[in-house]
Amino acid sequence: MARARRRSRAPLLRVVDLRVEFRTARGRVQAVDGVSFSLDRGEALAVVGESGSGKSATALSLMRLLPEPPARVTGGRVLLRGRDILDLTEEDMRRVRGREMAMVFQEPAGALNPVMTVGRQVMEAVTAHRAVTRREARRLALLALAEAGVPSPAARFGHFPHQLSGGMKQRVMMAMALASGPALLIADEPTTALDVTAQRRVLDLLAYLRRRHGLALLLITHDLGVVAQVADRVAVLYAGRIVETAPVRSFFRGPVHPYARGLLDAARMATEAGELKAVPGGVPDPRGLPPGCRFAPRCRLRLAGGSAAGARRCLERLPAPVEVGPGHVVWCWRAGVVS
Ligand SMILES: Nc1ncnc2c1ncn2[C@@H]1O[C@H](COP(=O)(O)OP(=O)(O)OP(=O)(O)O)[C@@H](O)[C@H]1O
Ligand code: SF4
Ligand SMILES: [Mg+2]
Known part of the structure; x- marks a missing residue:
């Protein structure tokens, strides 16, 4: 009974279909393109992705700290304890910042x-x-x-x-x-600018604060080592969209999306070689994203062993989510096909 009650409780934070764009002299940049996730009390979710994938734009929009203009939240909801903070007045939002x-x-x-x-x-x-x-x-x-x-x-x-x-x-x-x-701490690359010793201390501190205060953590990082050490769940962001989300264990046992696999391979090679080897290619120009899978221009899997129609589908239609394990969801047309 108590368990059932606990399970039915709403998450601390629920982000639904968040969209953020930047209007610049050179055109419109869709920085966040329909991002959804939720975070329970005391839970740590890591958001990973390479530079320009929309990590900071997501975090800043949750705090309503985006510079407007040029930024604009064009859609979605950010429900903190069930209340949409995107609807709050600036004065109410000031109270939420810091206190919650x-x-x-x-x-x-x-x-x-x-x-x-x-x-x-x-x-x-x-x-x-x-x-x-x-x-x-x-x-x-x-x-x-x-x-x-x-x-x-x-x-x-x-x-x-x-x-x-x-x-x-x-x-x-x-x-x-x-x-x-606060019940939730958003940390945007908190260790990137630090040396290794200071990094370790900050990560230990985050772990301590979670244990001691039941703090929920939204941790933005491009370091998969940090993810493994701190997070319960991970969401991989690519060109403003989540392409894979999973419990950390399940993710490290086997990421499924080709981009997530590339990230993990790069991280493993970096550990072995002592330097970071990036996933080949670059994030597409956010002012002219492909209509289908955002990763298609870089994806080797798209053409490997599949049909021509399948390869075309990747280019033309956004992938639907596929649950490949408990809580492990992948947005790739070939997610159920390849192991
Ligand atoms: N002030 C701004 N004006 C115009 N475009 C912006 C602005 N801030 C961010 N962008 C664009 O929005 C997209 C997402 O940027 P964001 O800063 O969220 O990326 P990020 O994932 O945090 O990258 P990084 O790892 O480099 O911090 C990028 O294409 C970026 O160029
Ligand atoms: S949907 Fe197609 S292009 Fe996108 S990651 Fe999957 S196989 Fe590659
Ligand atoms: Mg950033």
Whole structure:
């Protein structure tokens, strides 16, 4: 009974058919083209994909932080605890940001105010959502810094961002994000700009915060090693569309979409050779996407061993989803055909 009740609960976040475009002098860019996924309380979903696939545009639209113009959300719903945040006033959205969901970015330096001490910045994050005395705000800010793994927070309170290392700045940003106890943290490539040691510390911190606070995590990365370490589920984005989504174990046992396979092969080769070997070819120009499968121009599978009609279908029609395992869904016309 209790189990049945738990299962019937709505997810924390449900994104339905999200569409985002950028209007530029050179034309319209369909950055996010019908993205749907959901995230339960305490769950970690990794979104992977190469540069330009729409990861940041997706994340920023969930926070309603896209620069409008040139960006515009042209369709879809973003349901946070069942409420569509795309319908909220800016004032209501300010309350949602921080209190319910928060975001950390790839470049902590750009997100911190260079002329304000880090202590003040965390204090401001605390007081943005809570009416507390200065003294209490300072206490909570110190706690948030300690929680985010900043050693000797009292000593670092009066430091300016430029006095801290990249990894430490990332922790300060996390302290700010966590200051109002959000249920969801969106982290856009939080470790990309860091050295290996700092990367590991940030990933350990994310794992700790999930355990300790039941924080749900939407983690954007192009690093499959990070996915394996942190996420429960993965969604692979290609040219603004999800092409494969799966529980992490099932994904690493056998990705099915040719692009996802390419990504994993590249990651394995990178580990062996010590450098990243990209999937051959590049993301199609988002101003002129093919009408069928977005991956068709790069796909070797399309022509390998199938019929001419099948190869044409790839070019002409968007693939329908195929469930290849529990919770493992692939958008490829040949998903059920090849193993
Ligand atoms: N401010 C902007 N103006 C015009 N086009 C933009 C803007 N921001 C993003 N785009 C375009 O939208 C598409 C998706 O970009 P996005 O930044 O979401 O990619 P990404 O997956 O986050 O890439 P990266 O891994 O490089 O961060 C790209 O084609 C990009 O050129
Ligand atoms: S639908 Fe066709 S072109 Fe697209 S990934 Fe599958 S086989 Fe390749
Ligand atoms: Mg990005």
